[in-house]
Amino acid sequence: EKNLTLDVAHRVDRLLEAEGIATVMTRLGDTYVSLAERAAFANRVSDCIFISIHFNEDNRPVSTGVETYYAAHQITPGSFMTSWLPFLWRALSESPNLESQSLAGFIQEALVARTRALDRGTKAKQFFVIANVTSPAVLVEGGFLTNKEDSSRLTSEDYREQLAAAISDGILRYRDALKQRQSAVAVTAPGRR
Secondary structure (H helix, E strand, O other), X not given: OHHHHHHHHHHHHHHHHHOOOOOOOOOOOOOOOOHHHHHHHHHHOOOOOEEEEEXXXXXOOOOOOEEEEEOOOOOOOOOOOOOOOHHHOOOOOOOOOHHHHHHHHHHHHHHHHHHOOOEEXXXXXXXXXXXXXXXXXXXXXXXXXXXXXXXXXXXXXXXXXXXXXXXXXXXXXXXXXXXXXXHHHHHHOOOOX
C-alpha cells in the first residue's frame, strides 16, 4: 500500500502544481511518518487542506469501490490532539465539519466519474489523522487491495493517474466553490457608513 499511495500522492502533487497550487507532502520517499506526526505537520501549514490517501483491505474479497471519509468533528486551532481511543473522544466542536464534508463530496464525485469504480460514498468517521487536523481534511480510499479486480487496476499507471486526476479535480472544484461562497458573502455583506 505505501508504494501505491506515494505514487498517487506524487501524481496529485504534480497535477496541482501544474494548476499553480502549492503543495506540501508529509513524506517524499519510503519513510514512515506516524499519524500524529502527519496531523501535527498539517497543522503547521497555514491556509491548507489535508488529503490522506489510502487503499482499503477487507476480509471479504468481493468488497470493491472507492470512498472518502471526513471527520464529523475536528480539533480547533490551539487545542491538543484527541485520544487514540474512540471512547475517549469528546465532541470536538459544536457544529458539524461542513468544509471537510464538502471537500469529501467533491473528491468522491470525481473519483467515481473518472474511475467508474463502485461509489461507496462519503462517510463521517473519526479517523485520528483527519480528526486531529484543524483545516479541511479527508481520507481517500482508492480501492481494495484485497479485491482481485481493484488490485489489478491499481497496478496500472493509467489507473493511478486517473485516481490522482480525480483527487486533483475534487480539490480544484472545492477551491472554486469556496471562492464563490466567499465572493457571495463579500457581495451581500452590509456596507458601513
